[in-house]
Amino acid sequence: MTNISKIDRNKIIAEAKNISSAIEKHGWDGKWYVRAYCDSGRVLGSANSSECMIDSIAQSWAVLSGFGDRERCKKALNSAEHFLADYENGIIKLLTPPFTADSIKDVGYIASYPPGIRENGAQYTHAAVWLAKAFLKVGNNDKAYKIISAINPVNHTRTELEVAKYKIEPYVVAADIYSDSNAGRGGWSWYTGSAAWFYSVIFEDLLGIRVRNSENREKSSAELIINPSMPKDWKECTVEYKYKSTKYIITIGSKGKYPKTVKIKDDGAVHRIIPRST
Numbered sequence: 650m651t652n653i654s655k656i657d658r659n660k661i662i663a664e665a666k667n668i669s670s671a672i673e674k675h676g677w678d679g680k681w682y683v684r685a686y687c688d689s690g691r692v693l694g695s696a697n698s699s700e701c702m703i704d705s706i707a708q709s710w711a712v713l714s715g716f717g718d719r720e721r722c723k724k725a726l727n728s729a730e731h732f733l734a735d736y737e738n739g740i741i742k743l744l745t746p747p748f749t750a751d752s753i754k755d756v757g758y759i760a761s762y763p764p765g766i767r768e769n770g771a772q773y774t775h776a777a778v779w780l781a782k783a784f785l786k787v788g789n790n791d792k793a794y795k796i797i798s799a800i801n802p803v804n805h806t807r808t809e810l811e812v813a814k815y816k817i818e819p820y821v822v823a824a825d826i827y828s829d830s831n832a833g834r835g836g837w838s839w840y841t842g843s844a845a846w847f848y849s850v851i852f853e854d855l856l857g858i859r860v861r862n863s864e865n866r867e868k869s870s871a872e873l874i875i876n877p878s879m880p881k882d883w884k885e886c887t888v889e890y891k892y893k894s895t896k897y898i899i900t901i902g903s904k905g906k907y908p909k910t911v912k913i914k915d916d917g918a919v920h921r922i923i924p925r926s927t
Contacts, residue, residue: 665716672711672716673721677718678695678696682707682708682711684701687755687756688755689754701744701745702744702745702746703728703745705741705742705779708780709726709779710783712725712726719787722783726787726792730792732745734799735828738832739799739800739826739833740771740826741772742770742771742828743768743770743771743772744768745770747764748769749764765829766825767825767836768825770828771825772800773824774824774826774840774846777799777800778847781793781794781797781800781850782850782854785850788878790878791881793854793855793878793880794855797847802823803820805819805835814833817835818838821838821844822843822844822847823835823836823838824840824842855879856888857877857907858873858877858888858890860873871912872912873897873899874909875899875909876909879901892913894915895913896920897919897920897921898920900921902923902924905925906924906925
């Protein structure tokens with residue numbers, strides 16, 4: 650791992666702040682952040698754009714970067730949900746409207762896909778998960794869980810009609826789900842990158858369970874940091890977490906006192922962690 654000196658770190662943070670200021674000045678479109686400026690001068694992700702009027706990645710990463718203006722970020726996330734979430738078909742689109750083939754000179758290969766396929770206006774699941782993560786970060790747990798539920802492949806296969814529409818496995822995550830004329834049809838399944846992000850957001854952000862390993866590896870110990878972001882209608886849930894040969898059964902309650910730090914160790918036993926209300 651490369652060591653970064655304090656001076657270098659300060660330079661990096663200063664440069665990040667300069668970039669953030671430039672984005673706030675030139676990239677804010679009134680209700681959301683634009684996606685990009687093309688060499689031709691064309692703006693992508695603006696209310697005045699006939700294609701790609703809004704893109705979810707710019708909104709999510711304004712939040713996830715930690716540098717976006719807080720009030721603008723909230724407005725941008727709500728705009729993204731309004732224009733990109735199709736809950737009837739269980740789709741969180743990457744962008745809308747899709748690009749036409751004429752745009753390939755500006756945006757590249759995305760425009761070579763038919764409208765509503767993969768990145769060109771369909772759900773690209775990486776970005777859908779990032780949107781849920783961003784809503785959790787700003788404290789809007791209910792909207793985040795609504796998006797997570799829409800992404801969940803099991804919720805695309807509850808009925809025979811849904812199975813016939815989705816057409817791929819219900820037990821793995823798809824890279825993309827089509828919109829437009831093929832709305833709800835799964836694309837590239839067994840997509841490990843999206844699956845990893847989906848698992849991480851559920852486990853670390855929604856349930857709020859993070860593992861911090863001890864710096865002293867000889868002691869073979871670690872800590873669980875528990876700080877959930879539960880939806881309002883959740884009262885309690887239980888998570889079984891295996892740490893090496895040891896099982897920790899973690900009960901997360903809406904009335905628990907959080908964040909909670911628990912030292913864990915590998916002793917081969919079964920331990921129960923319950924929330925404290927006081």
